[in-house]
Amino acid sequence: MSSHIRRSMPLFPMGTVMKLTDLSARQIRYYEEHQLIQPERTDGNRRLFSLYDIDRLLEIKDLIDQGINMAGIKKILLDEKHFEPHQDSKEQGEEQKRNFTDEELRKLLRKELISAGRFHRNGHPYSERNRFFH
């Protein structure tokens, strides 16, 4: 009943988060600029990250490791609606009620990334690093 409160509690300073997520301070601050996380501040203007922020940064790292850029990441993390089951009309049967399979999730994400217009990396279409979407 208060898990949200606990997950949102400001706890860790930059140094701790860097080690926990294996991301540089530069990257973490950059993601904050892009509204992907919103850590609190101490009196001295030091950032205090919550468990929710850590979780969020870990997701971002996964996406980055897969070769997805800011545009794609923002599209995915900033718009939860992309993961809500679409209008599952009754004629579609219970087939549509089950959770997304990897195949479906892949198709959905690929579609979103393409629409985001930033599917490439360094000008190389279908980068070898983008294995998840092949």
Next chain:
DNA sequence: GTTCTGACA
């Protein structure tokens, strides 16, 4: 010693 913002030979 640690973190912050701004900036780029």
Next chain:
DNA sequence: TGTCAGGA
């Protein structure tokens, strides 16, 4: 993204 400056 790294890294340096100059301050807190």
